[in-house]
Amino acid sequence: MKxxxxxGKAAVNLKQHRLALCKExxxxxxxxxxxxxxxxYWMFGPDEKILVAVSGGKDSLSLWDxxxxxxxxxxxxxxxxxxxxxxxxxEESHRLTEKFAAERGLKLHVVDVEKTYGHSIPMxxxxxxxxxxxxxxxxxxxxxxxxxxxxxxxxxxxxATGHNLDDEAAVLFGNTLTWSQDFxxxxxxxxxxxxxxxxxxxxxxxxxxxEMTAYAILRGIEYIYEECPFATGSTSIYYKELxxxxxxxxxxxxxxxxxxxxxxxxxxxxxxxxxxxxxxxNCPTCGQPTSSTxxxxxxxxxxxxxxxxxxxxxK
Amino acid sequence: MTVKLVLRDKEYEVKPGMTLLDSLKKTGxxxxxxxxxxxxxxxxxxxxxxxxxxxxxIAVISGGSGD
Numbered sequence: 584m585k586x587x588x589x590x591g592k593a594a595v596n597l598k599q600h601r602l603a604l605c606k607e608x609x610x611x612x613x614x615x616x617x618x619x620x621x622x623x624y625w626m627f628g629p630d631e632k633i634l635v636a637v638s639g640g641k642d643s644l645s646l647w648d649x650x651x652x653x654x655x656x657x658x659x660x661x662x663x664x665x666x667x668x669x670x671x672x673x674e675e676s677h678r679l680t681e682k683f684a685a686e687r688g689l690k691l692h693v694v695d696v697e698k699t700y701g702h703s704i705p706m707x708x709x710x711x712x713x714x715x716x717x718x719x720x721x722x723x724x725x726x727x728x729x730x731x732x733x734x735x736x737x738x739x740x741x742x743a744t745g746h747n748l749d750d751e752a753a754v755l756f757g758n759t760l761t762w763s764q765d766f767x768x769x770x771x772x773x774x775x776x777x778x779x780x781x782x783x784x785x786x787x788x789x790x791x792x793x794e795m796t797a798y799a800i801l802r803g804i805e806y807i808y809e810e811c812p813f814a815t816g817s818t819s820i821y822y823k824e825l826x827x828x829x830x831x832x833x834x835x836x837x838x839x840x841x842x843x844x845x846x847x848x849x850x851x852x853x854x855x856x857x858x859x860x861x862x863x864x865n866c867p868t869c870g871q872p873t874s875s876t877x878x879x880x881x882x883x884x885x886x887x888x889x890x891x892x893x894x895x896x897x898k
Numbered sequence: 899m900t901v902k903l904v905l906r907d908k909e910y911e912v913k914p915g916m917t918l919l920d921s922l923k924k925t926g927x928x929x930x931x932x933x934x935x936x937x938x939x940x941x942x943x944x945x946x947x948x949x950x951x952x953x954x955x956i957a958v959i960s961g962g963s964g965d
Contacts, residue, residue: 584942584944594940595940595942596942606940640960792959792960796933797940800933800935808957810960820959824959827930827931827959828928828930831930
């Protein structure tokens with residue numbers, strides 16, 4: 584297969600676009616397309632300060648690399664989750680993220696959840712009922728809280744995450760199976776800022792996961808290849824596999840599923856529902872917005888765990 | 899007379915002369931879920947596999963809470 588641009592040997596075949604590209608032209612095409620989507624969805628302007636949430640994985644490190652190459656003012660945020668499970672998962676992710684930042688002279692903020700709140704993610708999951716023993720729910724809640732806290736406290740205009748099209752299509756698929764209106768309504772490439780909530784953007788939302796892997800490899804980005812040990816058997820991975828089977832038979836199916844959803848939504852699919860806006864209050868402990876009238880879910884969780892620890896230590 | 903496909907801790911053996919796509923179909927690996935490399939270079943589904951070579955398959959799916 585030949586590169587559509589130069590006729591050289593292709594390294595990547597983007598079937599959904601009927602486009603094959605060599606290494607050199609694929610590495611040019613990815614930042615160009617990212618810039619196009621940033622403009623198309625009004626994600627951010629050239630002078631805004633961006634905080635990119637990095638996990639050490641292929642998507643977030645590639646996003647940081649692309650935004651940096653495009654000339655944006657972009658710093659990184661790494662959250663130390665304290666996941667070990669015999670493979671030093673968090674330690675290795677942290678090492679690779681630090682290495683990436685150091686090689687490019689980029690600024691990285693690091694928040695260690697255990698040092699900050701007294702408990703790692705697996706410990707928090709054990710001590711709360713949230714997630715029924717699986718830490719993914721606690722992890723998601725903690726990441727949302729901490730990403731917003733750092734973006735807001737450090738004066739960033741926008742928080743960028745490395746969600747790719749497969750991530751978005753899997754979430755959409757799950758929410759469509761149950762017709763979860765609230766979640767469908769909130770799923771978008773951009774979530775605008777509101778009082779206390781940073782603007783969130785997903786500049787990679789139009790790229791397949793396969794493309795992101797190819798970008799990381801061809802760019803020479805060293806990323807954590809091991810799966811999060813707690814993600815094994817997760818519903819999101821199951822949905823991705825199902826969608827990939829569909830994609831295999833009908834190239835472009837994932838892209839059409841996601842983009843058609845965005846178009847249908849912008850054409851008013853959820854207009855009636857949009858009239859009801861949730862009332863947000865400020866959490867009395869951390870000050871972040873919450874739909875609760877008291878503390879936010881994160882503060883309730885950490886306080887509950889602290890109370891339990893006090894009782895255990897008194898015993 | 900074999901070609902070895904390696905995906906994480908799994909190994910598959912296929913006959914040389916097949917395309918990468920046919921070898922993936924034969925081993926039950928979904929082509930959409932992997933990227934293949936030969937000697938550090940990415941190869942595409944129409945590539946003919948040669949006797950004695952080792953093809954590294956790189957899983958592309960990652961997941962979790964999605965936050």
